[in-house]
Amino acid sequence: MGFNRKDLLGIQDLEVGEIEHILEQARILKEINTRAIKKVPTLRGKTVVHLFYEPSTRTRTSFDIAAKRLSADTYSIAASTSSIVKGETLLDTLKNLEAMHPDIFVVRHSASGAPHMLARRTDASIVNAGDGMHEHPSQALLDMLTILEHKGRLDGLNVLIVGDITHSRVARSNIWGLQKMGSKVTVCGPTTLVPPDIEAMGAKVCYRLEECIPDADVIIVLRLQKERQQQMLLPSLREYSTCYCINRDRLKKAARDVLIMHPGPMNRGVEISSEVADGPYSVILDQVSNGVAVRMAVLYLLAQR
Amino acid sequence: MGFNRKDLLGIQDLEVGEIEHILEQARILKEINTRAIKKVPTLRGKTVVHLFYEPSTRTRTSFDIAAKRLSADTYSIAASTSSIVKGETLLDTLKNLEAMHPDIFVVRHSASGAPHMLARRTDASIVNAGDGMHEHPSQALLDMLTILEHKGRLDGLNVLIVGDITHSRVARSNIWGLQKMGSKVTVCGPTTLVPPDIEAMGAKVCYRLEECIPDADVIIVLRLQKERQQQMLLPSLREYSTCYCINRDRLKKAARDVLIMHPGPMNRGVEISSEVADGPYSVILDQVSNGVAVRMAVLYLLAQR
Amino acid sequence: MGFNRKDLLGIQDLEVGEIEHILEQARILKEINTRAIKKVPTLRGKTVVHLFYEPSTRTRTSFDIAAKRLSADTYSIAASTSSIVKGETLLDTLKNLEAMHPDIFVVRHSASGAPHMLARRTDASIVNAGDGMHEHPSQALLDMLTILEHKGRLDGLNVLIVGDITHSRVARSNIWGLQKMGSKVTVCGPTTLVPPDIEAMGAKVCYRLEECIPDADVIIVLRLQKERQQQMLLPSLREYSTCYCINRDRLKKAARDVLIMHPGPMNRGVEISSEVADGPYSVILDQVSNGVAVRMAVLYLLAQR
Numbered sequence: 001m002g003f004n005r006k007d008l009l010g011i012q013d014l015e016v017g018e019i020e021h022i023l024e025q026a027r028i029l030k031e032i033n034t035r036a037i038k039k040v041p042t043l044r045g046k047t048v049v050h051l052f053y054e055p056s057t058r059t060r061t062s063f064d065i066a067a068k069r070l071s072a073d074t075y076s077i078a079a080s081t082s083s084i085v086k087g088e089t090l091l092d093t094l095k096n097l098e099a100m101h102p103d104i105f106v107v108r109h110s111a112s113g114a115p116h117m118l119a120r121r122t123d124a125s126i127v128n129a130g131d132g133m134h135e136h137p138s139q140a141l142l143d144m145l146t147i148l149e150h151k152g153r154l155d156g157l158n159v160l161i162v163g164d165i166t167h168s169r170v171a172r173s174n175i176w177g178l179q180k181m182g183s184k185v186t187v188c189g190p191t192t193l194v195p196p197d198i199e200a201m202g203a204k205v206c207y208r209l210e211e212c213i214p215d216a217d218v219i220i221v222l223r224l225q226k227e228r229q230q231q232m233l234l235p236s237l238r239e240y241s242t243c244y245c246i247n248r249d250r251l252k253k254a255a256r257d258v259l260i261m262h263p264g265p266m267n268r269g270v271e272i273s274s275e276v277a278d279g280p281y282s283v284i285l286d287q288v289s290n291g292v293a294v295r296m297a298v299l300y301l302l303a304q305r
Numbered sequence: 306m307g308f309n310r311k312d313l314l315g316i317q318d319l320e321v322g323e324i325e326h327i328l329e330q331a332r333i334l335k336e337i338n339t340r341a342i343k344k345v346p347t348l349r350g351k352t353v354v355h356l357f358y359e360p361s362t363r364t365r366t367s368f369d370i371a372a373k374r375l376s377a378d379t380y381s382i383a384a385s386t387s388s389i390v391k392g393e394t395l396l397d398t399l400k401n402l403e404a405m406h407p408d409i410f411v412v413r414h415s416a417s418g419a420p421h422m423l424a425r426r427t428d429a430s431i432v433n434a435g436d437g438m439h440e441h442p443s444q445a446l447l448d449m450l451t452i453l454e455h456k457g458r459l460d461g462l463n464v465l466i467v468g469d470i471t472h473s474r475v476a477r478s479n480i481w482g483l484q485k486m487g488s489k490v491t492v493c494g495p496t497t498l499v500p501p502d503i504e505a506m507g508a509k510v511c512y513r514l515e516e517c518i519p520d521a522d523v524i525i526v527l528r529l530q531k532e533r534q535q536q537m538l539l540p541s542l543r544e545y546s547t548c549y550c551i552n553r554d555r556l557k558k559a560a561r562d563v564l565i566m567h568p569g570p571m572n573r574g575v576e577i578s579s580e581v582a583d584g585p586y587s588v589i590l591d592q593v594s595n596g597v598a599v600r601m602a603v604l605y606l607l608a609q610r
Numbered sequence: 611m612g613f614n615r616k617d618l619l620g621i622q623d624l625e626v627g628e629i630e631h632i633l634e635q636a637r638i639l640k641e642i643n644t645r646a647i648k649k650v651p652t653l654r655g656k657t658v659v660h661l662f663y664e665p666s667t668r669t670r671t672s673f674d675i676a677a678k679r680l681s682a683d684t685y686s687i688a689a690s691t692s693s694i695v696k697g698e699t700l701l702d703t704l705k706n707l708e709a710m711h712p713d714i715f716v717v718r719h720s721a722s723g724a725p726h727m728l729a730r731r732t733d734a735s736i737v738n739a740g741d742g743m744h745e746h747p748s749q750a751l752l753d754m755l756t757i758l759e760h761k762g763r764l765d766g767l768n769v770l771i772v773g774d775i776t777h778s779r780v781a782r783s784n785i786w787g788l789q790k791m792g793s794k795v796t797v798c799g800p801t802t803l804v805p806p807d808i809e810a811m812g813a814k815v816c817y818r819l820e821e822c823i824p825d826a827d828v829i830i831v832l833r834l835q836k837e838r839q840q841q842m843l844l845p846s847l848r849e850y851s852t853c854y855c856i857n858r859d860r861l862k863k864a865a866r867d868v869l870i871m872h873p874g875p876m877n878r879g880v881e882i883s884s885e886v887a888d889g890p891y892s893v894i895l896d897q898v899s900n901g902v903a904v905r906m907a908v909l910y911l912l913a914q915r
Contacts, residue, residue, distance in 0.1 A: 033711045036655070037654060037656075045342030058706065064685060073370075075370065088571065093570075096363065096590070098590075099590040100366070100596075100597050101594070264702075285706070285708075288710060349649060350649035378678045380675065397874075397878075401874060403895075404895040405643075405675050405899065406644060
C-alpha cells in the first residue's frame with residue numbers, strides 16, 4: 001500500500017499501510033542527511049510555503065531543511081507578524097498564496113481543524129504542522145520512526161506519555177498512531193491535565209507515575225507549558241516536578257532498555273531532569289534527526305501524486 | 306520597442322512600447338508558473354535584495370517567488386526591524402548593500418521618490434515596489450495584464466477606480482498606465498479622499514457611484530485603510546460602506562461583463578462585499594497570479610541590460 | 611601553511627600562516643562577486659545555519675551572501691525573537707540544530723566565549739561572528755585584506771584605532787591580528803573608553819588624537835554606541851565629537867595616503883564626518899566588499915576539512 005493523499009492532516013485518518021509507507025520512505029531518505037552533499041534534485045522547481053500562525057522555529061526549520069535538501073524552493077509566512085493577515089481572513093490568505101502556484105503548504109494554526117478547512121479549499125497539498133490541541137502528525141511519525149529504529153517494532157510495546165495530556169496535540173497524534181501500529185498507550189499526569197475523553201481514544205489512564213513506569217518500554221515526556229499555572233491547572237512548577245518529573249530516581253524501576261523521548265524544547269528540571277535528558281536511555285536528539293527524515297518523506301510523497 | 310532601462314521606478318515615465326514589451330514578456334514567462342518544474346535558470350547567479358521600509362508580506366512574497374522561479378538568489382532586509390538602519394541613512398544602507406554586488410534592489414519606502422533617489426546613486430537596478438502615495442508600478446502592470454487577458458484590449462475601455470484615491474499609489478500608477486494604453490479612467494470616492502489635482506492627471510471625477518457604474522468595463526476597488534477614520538477623513542466605516550461598498554445590488558446596473566479587481570488585502574464588507582469578491586465578475590485572484598508573472602518579466606528585463 | 615581547523619573562533623589563536631592562507635583564499639574567491647553569474651557550486655549540499663543571539667542585519671547578510679554564492683543552503687535563527695530559545699539552554703538549541711546535520715554554524719552572542727563553548731560540544735564548524743566584547747575575527751580579516759589591497763603590505767604599518775576601545779570586539783581582533791602581521795597598533799579614545807589592559811596586548815595608548823594622527827598609515831574609526839552616555843562613560847556626544855571625530859580638519863596633519871576605515875554602521879557627525887566618510891581616503895565600502903570575500907574564504911576552508 002502506498003500513500004496517495006493530497007494532504008497530511010492527521011494520524012487519526014491514516015491507514016496502517018500508509019503510516020508504514022511514510023516510515024519506510026523516511027528510512028530511505030534519511031541517509032541523504034549524512035552525505036557530504038546533502039541534497040537531491042527530487043523536488044526541484046517545487047514551491048513549499050510555510051504558513052505559521054503560531055510561532056515556531058524548531059518545527060519550521062525542520063520542514064525547511066527537509067524541503068531544501070530535496071531542492072524545493074521555500075517561503076516562510078510568519079502570520080503573527082505578517083501584514084498578509086491584517087483585515088484578511090485565513091481563507092483569503094490561502095487563496096492569495098495559492099494564486100502564486102505553490103505545491104505544498106505547511107500550516108500551523110492555533111485553531112483545531114484549520115488545516116482541514118484549508119485542504120478542502122485548495123488543490124495544493126496541506127501538511128498539518130500542528131493545529132490547536134488536535135494533531136501534529138509529523139511529530140507522531142518521527143516518534144514512531146525513532147521507536148522503530150531502537151526497538152525494531154511498534155507492535156506490542158507499552159508506551160507511556162507523561163504530562164499535560166489535555167493540551168497536547170503531540171499526545172493525541174501519538175495515541176492514534178501508536179495504537180494503530182499495535183502499541184499499548186498509557187497516559188499519566190495530574191487530573192487537571194488529563195482529559196476525560198482519553199479512555200475513549202483507547203489509552204489507559206494512570207495518575208501515579210510510580211505505578212506505570214515499570215511496564216513502560218518507551219516514555220514520552222511532554223513539555224509543560226508554564227502558563228498552565230496561571231490558568232489554575234497547576235499548583236506550582238515545584239509540585240508538578242515533585243510528582244511528575246522524569247528523573248534518575250524514578251527510572252530505577254524502569255525497564256533496563258526503556259527509551260526516553262521528548263518533543264522539545266525541554267524545561268530541564270521541570271518535566272525531565274538533566275541526567276535523564278542527557279543519559280543513556282535518551283533518544284531525544286534521534287527524534288530531531290528523524291524529524292527531518294520524516295518531513296522529507298512527507299513532502300516527497302505529497303509532491304509525487 | 307524593447308525595455309532597456311536600468312530601473313523600474315514608475316509608470317508615469319514609461320513609453321507605451323515599453324509597457325507593451327513588459328506585458329508581452331510577462332505573458333511568455335507566466336507559463337512557467339504552471340509547469341511541474343516551476344523553475345528556469347535564467348537569473349542563476351544573480352542577486353536580488355528586497356529592501357522594505359514598510360511592512361509587506363504580499364508584495365515581497367510575490368517578488369521573491371518571481372525571483373526564485375528564475376533561479377536568482379534573494380535576500381530580504383526588513384528595515385523596520387533591522388539593525389542595518391540604526392543611525393544609518395537610507396543612502397548608507399544602499400551603498401553598503403551595493404558593495405556586496407547585488408544586481409537588483411526591490412525597494413518599498415514610505416517616502417515618495419525614495420527609490421528614484423537611490424536609483425541615481427547606484428549602478429544596480431532599482432524596482433519601485435511602492436513609494437509613499439506616489440507609484441506602485443508592478444501593481445499597475447499586473448492590473449493591465451489582467452484586463453488585457455479578460456478583455457483582449459486596453460484601448461477604449463472605461464475603467465472606474467473606487468475608494469481612497471488620495472492616498473493610493475495603486476490609483477496613481479493605474480491612472481498613468483491605463484490612459485497611456487488608451488483606457489478612459491474615472492475615479493470615485495468621498496470628496497475627502499479624492500485629491501484636487503486628479504483631473505490634471507486626465508481622470509474624470511465622480512462622487513456618486515450609481516452614476517459611474519453603468520459605464521464601467523472594469524472596476525478597481527481600492528483597499529480602505531481604517532486609519533483614515535482617525536484622521537477625520539471618514540465619518541465611519543459604516544457610512545463609507547453604505548455609499549461606496551461594491552456589492553451585488555450596485556452591480557445590477559453594471560455591464561454584464563464588468564471586471565471587478567482589488568489589489569488586496571480586502572476588507573470584506575467595507576469596500577467590497579463577499580458575494581462580489583467571490584462572484585463571477587471577480588478577477589482578483591488572477592491579479593495575484595499575474596503579479597508573479599509581471600514581476601518575473603520586470604526582473605528578467607532589468608537583468609538583461 | 612594551510613588552514614585546517616574545525617572552527618574560526620578568534621584571531622588571537624591563529625598562526626600568521628593561517629591568516630595569510632585565509633586572506634589569499636579571499637583574494638581568489640573575491641573575483642566571483644563581480645562575474646555576471648555570481649555563483650559557484652563549491653558548497654552545494656552544505657548547510658549553513660546563522661545563529662544570531664544579537665540583532666545584526668549587516669554581518670548576517672554578508673555571511674548569507676557569501677554562503678549562497680558558494681551554493682550552500684542557509685537557515686537563519688534569530689534567537690532574540692525565536693521560540694527555539696524559550697526555556698531552552700544555548701547548548702540544547704545547538705544540539706537540536708546539530709541533529710539536523712548542518713555543516714557550519716555562524717554564531718553571534720552577547721556572551722564572550724559562547725562560540726568557543728559551542729565549538730567544544732559539536733562536530734560542526736563554528737564561526738564566531740562576534741562574541742560580547744571579545745572577538746569578531748571575520749571583521750579583522752576583512753580589515754586586513756582591505757589594508758593589504760591598498761598598501762601592499764601589513765608589515766611595518768602604523769594603524770590607529772579611534773573610539774570606544776573597551777567595548778569593541780573589532781578593536782580586539784584587529785589588535786591581535788595586525789600585530790601578528792607586523793603592524794604597530796595605537797589606540798586612541800577617552801580614558802573612560804580605553805581599558806587598562808590594552809598595553810598588555812601590545813598596543814600603544816594615546817589620548818590626544820592630534821598627537822597620533824600624523825604617524826598613522828591607517829585609521830580605523832569605531833562606531834560610538836550612543837548608550838555609552840547613559841552609562842556615564844561619556845559626557846555628551848557633542849563633546850566626544852569635538853575631541854575624537856575624524857573630520858577633514860584633523861586629517862590635514864595625516865599622511866597623504868592615509869586610509870580611513872570604519873566597520874559600520876556609521877554615526878555621521880559623531881565619530882566620523884561625512885566629508886571624510888565619503889572622501890578620497892575612505893575605503894569603507896571596500897571593507898564591505900571584502901567582507902563577503904573573506905567570509906566566502908572562511909566558509910570554503912571550514913567546509914574542506
